[in-house]
Amino acid sequence: MFFIFQVLLFCSIVLYHYPESVKTRAKKRDEMMNEALITLRVPATSANLGSGFDALGMALSLYNVFKVTELLDEGKFICSVVGEGAGELSDASQNMTVQSYLEACRIWNLAPRGFRLESHNVIPLCRGLGSSSTAVTAGVLIARALSGRQIDEQEALRVMTLIEGHPDNVVPCCLGGMTVSCWDGTQLHTVRLAPLPEELQVVAAVPAVRVRTHDARRALPKEVPFSDAVFNLGRAALLCAAWASGQWEHLSHGMEDRLHQPYRARLFPGGAEVIESARRVPGCIASAISGSGPTIIAVVREGSAAAVGSEMCRAFSAAGAASQFFVLQGCANGAQISTADFSV
Numbered sequence: 109m110f111f112i113f114q115v116l117l118f119c120s121i122v123l124y125h126y127p128e129s130v131k132t133r134a135k136k137r138d139e140m141m142n143e144a145l146i147t148l149r150v151p152a153t154s155a156n157l158g159s160g161f162d163a164l165g166m167a168l169s170l171y172n173v174f175k176v177t178e179l180l181d182e183g184k185f186i187c188s189v190v191g192e193g194a195g196e197l198s199d200a201s202q203n204m205t206v207q208s209y210l211e212a213c214r215i216w217n218l219a220p221r222g223f224r225l226e227s228h229n230v231i232p233l234c235r236g237l238g239s240s241s242t243a244v245t246a247g248v249l250i251a252r253a254l255s256g257r258q259i260d261e262q263e264a265l266r267v268m269t270l271i272e273g274h275p276d277n278v279v280p281c282c283l284g285g286m287t288v289s290c291w292d293g294t295q296l297h298t299v300r301l302a303p304l305p306e307e308l309q310v311v312a313a314v315p316a317v318r319v320r321t322h323d324a325r326r327a328l329p330k331e332v333p334f335s336d337a338v339f340n341l342g343r344a345a346l347l348c349a350a351w352a353s354g355q356w357e358h359l360s361h362g363m364e365d366r367l368h369q370p371y372r373a374r375l376f377p378g379g380a381e382v383i384e385s386a387r388r389v390p391g392c393i394a395s396a397i398s399g400s401g402p403t404i405i406a407v408v409r410e411g412s413a414a415a416v417g418s419e420m421c422r423a424f425s426a427a428g429a430a431s432q433f434f435v436l437q438g439c440a441n442g443a444q445i446s447t448a449d450f451s452v
Contacts, residue, residue, distance in 0.1 A: 144175035144226075146253050147446045148246045151284065151439040152231045153238035154310070154405050155276035158363030158396035159343035165276040166286040166303065167439035168310055170237065173228040174205060174246040179254075180222030192229035192239065203227075204240055208247025208271050215267055218255050234318035236399035241277035244268055245443050249282075253447055266296050277399065284442035288348055301351055303438030308356065309413050310436045311386070311406045312398060313420035315429040317376050324400030327371045336366040359407060360387065360394040369397050376402035378427030385423035389416045402429075 150172050155165040180186065185200035200206045205225060213220040231239040248268050252259045261282075268278040275289035279298050289298040304310065347362030349355075373379030379397065382404045386395040391412025398405045408416045417433035424431035 143448055144177050145179065145223075145448050146174075146176040146250055148174045148249060149444045150174065150242040150245050151238075151281060151442065152436075153241055153277045153280045154236070154312070154398040154403075155238065155280075156365075156368065156396070156399060157286075157347060158365045158369065158394070159340045159347055159367075160276070160288070161340070161365070161367045162274045162276050162291075163289055163344070164286070164347065165238075165280040165289075166310075167280040167284045167442055168237070168312070169437040169439050170231055170312075170434060172231050172239070172242040172246075174242075174250075175226040175228075176223045176250060177226055178224040180224060182219055182221055184222035186224045187227070188225070189227045189229060191227075192231060192233050193227075194229075196233075197227065197229075204243035205247040205250070208244045208268075209251045210247075211271050212248045212251035212267050215270070216251065216255060216257070216259065218251060221254055223250075223254075232314050232403075234320055235314050236319065236397065236401045236403040237312065237314070238277040238281055238399065240321070241268075241272060241281045242443075244272050245278055245281045247271075249443060249445055253445065262296070265298065269296050280442065282442045284439050286351055286438070301348075303440045304407065305354070306437065307410045308393070308438070309408050309410060310438065311408055311413050311417045311420065311433055312403050312436060313382060313386075313406075313417060313424060313431055313433045314403045315376060315378070315424050315431040317402055317429055319372070319375050319401045321400045324372050324375060327375055328368055329371065332367060339364075339366050356393055356407075363394040363396045365396065372397055372401050377429040378424045379404075381427060382420050382423040386416055386420050389419050392416050
């Protein structure tokens with residue numbers, strides 16, 4: 109009888125623990141299946157910074173997240189998008205991340221392994237905050253991660269710039285901080301400066317209109333007066349020196365521009381007026397068009413962001429455009445990538 113009792117007790121223990129053991133293993137299996145093979149967190153950027161046309165840019169604390177969740181057959185891609193561009197970017201043929209990945213594979217002579225891509229987009233599209241640059245950066249970094257090769261950062265930056273056409277968004281997007289870059293179509297030279305200190309913030313006023321980079325470039329003149337070139341040369345040099353030395357009182361003067369802002373401000377309601385309205389608010393250090401617009405950024409002292417943002421949105425409203433504003437910090441880190449163990 110004692111032996112039978114022991115057997116029954118053993119069976120009851122097994123039966124008690126077995127369902128929980130199965131659940132635990134199933135949960136772990138599901139977690140492994142849902143775990144992304146590659147995850148990228150990529151920051152927004154503000155390019156040009158007034159006088160630094162096609163050369164200067166800074167990373168901001170607003171992020172898109174890209175996840176490769178499954179590897180597929182060569183050339184096959186499945187895209188899902190949450191947030192900005194959800195109704196536009198699910199087609200792989202129109203998805204800038206996938207297309208940048210394919211172009212990087214072509215440049216590096218890699219077989220383009222397919223994948224399932226999930227994009228969580230927060231950065232507004234076609235607003236001058238580098239949304240397309242996050243996609244280019246992510247695509248190139250995915251190609252590097254899947255390549256199985258040792259591709260250095262400088263080469264990755266070169267390919268990003270080739271795809272984007274200019275370095276002022278993709279370089280700070282990848283590296284973080286504020287970057288100064290020169291690109292001649294073949295060679296890239298770049299210097300990274302520290303991001304804005306914590307006591308300074310960036311207010312980004314984003315109107316409910318879009319400006320495509322292609323249209324913004326078409327608005328620029330083919331030639332500019334020599335005096336305007338000299339004007340910008342001095343301002344850009346001052347901007348870089350002020351940023352490197354922390355002499356922020358020179359930022360407003362350094363971000364003045366004659367090469368692109370006067371022309372691009374005409375492409376959307378309230379362009380010039382919003383810049384000027386921001387500068388009049390106490391605590392605003394400098395203001396400029398972000399990238400090719402229509403977002404206007406203002407560098408402000410801590411405590412004045414709400415007042416500056418409200419005044420910028422009021423100026424947009426007066427010009428007939430609804431808008432919203434973000435209060436952001438400079439981003440010290442550029443694109444962050446994490447990878448799980450996988451075989452290509």
